[in-house]
Amino acid sequence: xxxxxxxxxxxxxxxxxxxxxxxxxxxxxxxxxxxxxxxxxxxxxxxxxxxxxxxxxxxxxxxxxxxxxxxxxxxxxxxxxxxxxxxxxxxxxxxxxxxxxxxxxxxxxxxxxxxxxxxxxxxxxxxxxxxxxxxxxxxxxxxxxxxxxxxxxxxxxxxxxxxxxxxxxxxxxxxxxxxxxxxxxxxxxxxxxxxxxxxxxxxxxxxxxxxxxxxxxxxxxxxxxxxxxxxxxxxxxxxxxxxxxxxxxxxxxxxxxxxxxxxxxxxxxxxxxxxxxxxxxxxxxxxxxxxxxxxxxxxxxxxxxxxxxxxxxxxxxxxxxxxxxxxxxxxxxxxxxxxxxxxxxxxxxxxxxxxxx
Numbered sequence: 001x002x003x004x005x006x007x008x009x010x011x012x013x014x015x016x017x018x019x020x021x022x023x024x025x026x027x028x029x030x031x032x033x034x035x036x037x038x039x040x041x042x043x044x045x046x047x048x049x050x051x052x053x054x055x056x057x058x059x060x061x062x063x064x065x066x067x068x069x070x071x072x073x074x075x076x077x078x079x080x081x082x083x084x085x086x087x088x089x090x091x092x093x094x095x096x097x098x099x100x101x102x103x104x105x106x107x108x109x110x111x112x113x114x115x116x117x118x119x120x121x122x123x124x125x126x127x128x129x130x131x132x133x134x135x136x137x138x139x140x141x142x143x144x145x146x147x148x149x150x151x152x153x154x155x156x157x158x159x160x161x162x163x164x165x166x167x168x169x170x171x172x173x174x175x176x177x178x179x180x181x182x183x184x185x186x187x188x189x190x191x192x193x194x195x196x197x198x199x200x201x202x203x204x205x206x207x208x209x210x211x212x213x214x215x216x217x218x219x220x221x222x223x224x225x226x227x228x229x230x231x232x233x234x235x236x237x238x239x240x241x242x243x244x245x246x247x248x249x250x251x252x253x254x255x256x257x258x259x260x261x262x263x264x265x266x267x268x269x270x271x272x273x274x275x276x277x278x279x280x281x282x283x284x285x286x287x288x289x290x291x292x293x294x295x296x297x298x299x300x301x302x303x304x305x306x307x308x309x310x311x312x313x314x315x316x317x318x319x320x321x322x323x324x325x326x327x328x329x330x331x332x333x334x335x336x337x338x339x340x341x342x343x344x345x346x347x348x349x350x351x352x353x354x355x356x357x
Contacts, residue, residue, distance in 0.1 A: 009354050013042055015347040019327075020045035024219045024337030026310075026329035029347075030055035030212065032245040033355050034315075034322045039249070040354075047212040047328065049223050057246045060198060060211035061326050062232060064304030065276065066248070066313045067241040070190055071167050072111050072288020073255050074174055076262045077189045085177035087111075087262070087287075091169060094176045098144055099169060105156045107173055110166040111288040112266065113273060116152035119163040121234075123147055134230045135205045140182075143168050143236060160273035160285060164238040167288075171237030182237055194250045199243040203233050208242060214308015217329045217336065226308045239306060245324040253319035256289070256300050260317060263287040275303040277332040277341075279312050280349035290314075296353035299323070305332045312348045316356060323351045 016029050028045035043055040078085040085107075092103030099105075102117055109115040120126055123146040129136065147165055154161070171182045178185060183201050191199050200208065205228040215223035232240035243251075263269045263286030273285030279301070281294035292299050292314060301314025301322075307330050315322035325348050331341050 009042075009350075012347065012350045012354055013044070015343070015350055016042060016044035019340060019343050019347060022337070022340050022343065024217060024331070025340050026217060026327045026331055027215050027223050028055045028212065028328045030057065030245055030326045031351055032057050032249050032324040033351060034249050034252070034320070035355060036320050041245075049213065049215065049225070055212055055326075055328075056210070058198065058210075058244050060208045060242050060244055061311070061328070062207075062214065062306045062309050063241050063243050063248065063311055063313070064235070064239045064306035064309055066302045066304040066311050067235070067237065067239045068167050068288050069255055069259070069302040069313070070186065070241060070251070071170050071174075071237050072259045072262075074185050074189050075107060075111060075170060075288070076258055078174060078177055078185075079262075083178045085174070089173065089177075091173065094173045095169070098141065098172060099148060101149070101151055102156070102169075105152075105169075107170060108266065108287065109156050110170040110173075112160075112268070112285055113162050113166055114157050114160055114268070115163065115166050115169075116154045116156050116159070116161070117163050117165040117169065118147045118150045118153055120144065120146040120165045120168070130234065137203055137231055137233050139233075140168055140172060140236050143234070144172070162273065162276050164235065167238035168236055186241070190251065194254055196243065196247040196250055199241060199247045201236075201241050203231070205229065205231050212326065212328050214306070215329050216307065217331070219337070223329070230307055232306070235306070239304060245326060248313050248324045249322055252301065252313065252315035252322040252324075256315040256317065256319040256322075259287055259289045260300055263289055277303050277305050277310065278345065279303045279314065280345055280352055292352065294349050294352050296349075297356045299352050299356065305330050310344065314352070321355045323348070323355045325351055
């Protein structure tokens with residue numbers, strides 16, 4: 001995949017250096033910019049505070065809600081394949097009884113966050129259990145079980161609300177339609193065909209080696225390593241994948257054009273909703289993909305945040321020009337330094353301009 005390296009953009013590099021040196025800044029940042037076969041890897045700070053090792057493009061990170069893009073890619077792939085899955089199928093048709101108050105919700109509504117399903121990660125019982133044992137394994141149907149008896153927050157299709165429950169339910173539909181586990185679907189539909197050899201969906205807190213350590217940062221204190229504190233199974237198809245910047249750069253050229261075509265058939269595509277955390281420019285939601293409209297042009301992808309990590313992964317409409325942007329701290333709007341959070345978003349915009357222009 002790799003080709004000749006592009007010259008490092010000095011303005012973007014200065015922005016990255018400024019972010020890691022700022023009060024409340026993350027220990028490290030890695031940015032992989034692809035323009036066809038030409039690639040450019042920039043980094044600032046460290047991937048591991050203890051050793052001082054610099055970030056690398058082939059080290060593992062928790063990709064958080066970027067995993068929702070994988071979910072959409074699998075759904076569209078199954079809809080085109082022998083699984084006979086339709087994006088208009090409902091929860092009641094494929095997994096009856098799992099979420100009885102949402103039986104009429106379609107797979108499209110799940111992937112576009114217009115289902116009305118409440119978010120299980122805000123359920124008091126889930127929060128209490130998580131705080132008691134963040135390393136505990138939770139099965140997918142345990143996750144949906146936290147909101148099984150809850151009413152929908154609004155009529156399906158009438159509003160946009162970002163909910164992790166949506167993607168867990170979508171993953172269960174995809175398992176039912178294919179007869180395969182979600183882990184197997186990731187391997188057969190994504191990791192294997194795209195040569196993503198360093199990507200996985202773990203069930204424990206252990207990170208594959210080597211990995212970019214994720215930190216909780218607080219000004220005046222040594223960063224606290226939270227890389228292996230929380231079991232990603234608690235996010236499953238909504239945010240549990242571990243990958244690398246290099247692997248994510250392999251994913252974008254397949255993901256963006258495939259899911260973008262499906263999104264353009266939606267009545268409300270790219271007229272509602274922001275990713276969480278917001279990506280650069282003006283955000284609008286599609287089918288498990290967001291459009292980020294910047295002064296340098298449109299780019300499509302997904303953001304993510306997980307304790308220790310903040311990501312932005314996106315590509316131009318054809319997928320050949322892309323950005324993978326990883327921060328090893330969960331500095332997002334409402335959490336951590338808001339000045340640094342804003343600087344991260346501006347640097348993401350600069351990276352988009354470098355990729356597109």
